[in-house]
Amino acid sequence: MMLRVFFTLGLQSPPVDPPAALIFMATVHDGLESRLSKHYKFWMRLGQKGFVPPRIIYGNQFTMISQHQVAAKEYLQAYKQMPENPLVNLCVGTALLNVALGFRLQNKHQCVAQGLAFLYNNLRLCENSQEALYNMARACHHVGLVSLAASYYEKVLAIRQEDCPLPKLAKVDRDAAKPPEPGYCDLRREAAYNLHLIYKKSGAVDLARQILKDYCTL
Known part of the structure; x- marks a missing residue:
């Protein structure tokens, strides 16, 4: 009970506290595999009060067990509250793509288009950052739009x-005068490897080999 009170206060404090949400997720993870989890009602009460992290984390739970339709529903509820949040748009987009690829839908192509629209919005909100470009490339690659994926992988490179x-949660200093730097990582190796797969499958073996040599060798 005290654990729930602690994290409720952490999630309610402005701005919304990401470390508190992450710690709560790790704490109750083992009990979240079921919709009837003992944390379900508590978690949804937070979401109904207008807090986005409960919706995102609960959607992530369903994503982990491949219930993408339910995950998309939770992410869309979060989108109604924070339509200009990059993470929310990323979650909605990937969930819709997973729904389109995992079910026999009559409007499959429409669902893919909607998912890509949210990912394009994420790209806009992130100002064409390397990470957002990679996410778009990976999404296009996942749904079979390899020509479009290759162009985005090239932009990443x-x-x-x-x-x-990313800083470790245990070392977060709330009283520090300077906020911690955001966590980033160079995604060129990942982009190069995926791009080489596209080239290799298309028959451009020499080009695929050159990409690996340029970006994936020490």
Whole structure:
């Protein structure tokens, strides 16, 4: 009970506290595999009060057990509250793509288009960052739009991003005068590897080999 009170206060404090949400997720993870989890009613009460993290985390739970339709529903509820949030748009987009690929839908292509629209919105909100470009490339690759995926992978390769790992939660200093730097990582290796797969499958073996040599060798 005290644990719930602690995290309720953490999630209600403005701005919404991401570490509190992450710690709660880790704490109750083992009990979240079932919709009848003892944390379900508590978690949904927070979401109904207008807090986005409960919706996102609960949607993530359903994503982990491949219930993508339910996950998409939770993410869309979060989108109604924060339509200009990059993470929310990313979650909605990926969930809709998973729904389109995992079910026999009559409007499958429409669902894919809607998912990509949310990912394009994420790309806009992130100002064409390397990570957002990679997410778009990976999504296009996942649904079989390989030509479009290749163009986005190439855009990722054109951006050099210095590695800046996420700070550990245990070391977060709330009283520090300077806020911690956001966590980033250079995704060129991942983009190069995926791009080489596209080239290799299309028969451009030499080009695939060159991509690996340029970006994936020490």
